[in-house]
Amino acid sequence: MYVLFFGYYTIVRQWIGRLRPRSVALAAECLLFNAALAAVNLLLVYVFAIPMDAVSSNKWFLVGFWLAMNLLFFLYERLLGVAELLYVRKIEKRLRSVFK
Secondary structure (H helix, E strand, O other): OHHHHHHHHHHHHHHHHOOOOHHHHHHHHHHHHHHHHHHHHHHHHHHOOOOOHHHHOOHHHHHHHHHHHHHHHHHHHHHHHHHHHHHHHHHHHHHHHHOO
């Protein structure tokens, strides 16, 4: 999951953040994350041959898992925004003075 999403997401996030209105940006973020999540699931089943028979027989587990992953993504998105703000307001000035 990290390689297919979180590795490049912080870079793509800057471009997506420029989209207006904000609802379009949120939809693009959600679409990108769900595409990466689907790609990971397909890789696990078809490339790495991980059996999903027990899991796929219970549709509610899959729906709950997908919803939980989306909730965690939006939490990650929110915390990434807070971390970016913290960096810009507190850390960046100190680093610039150290590496001057």
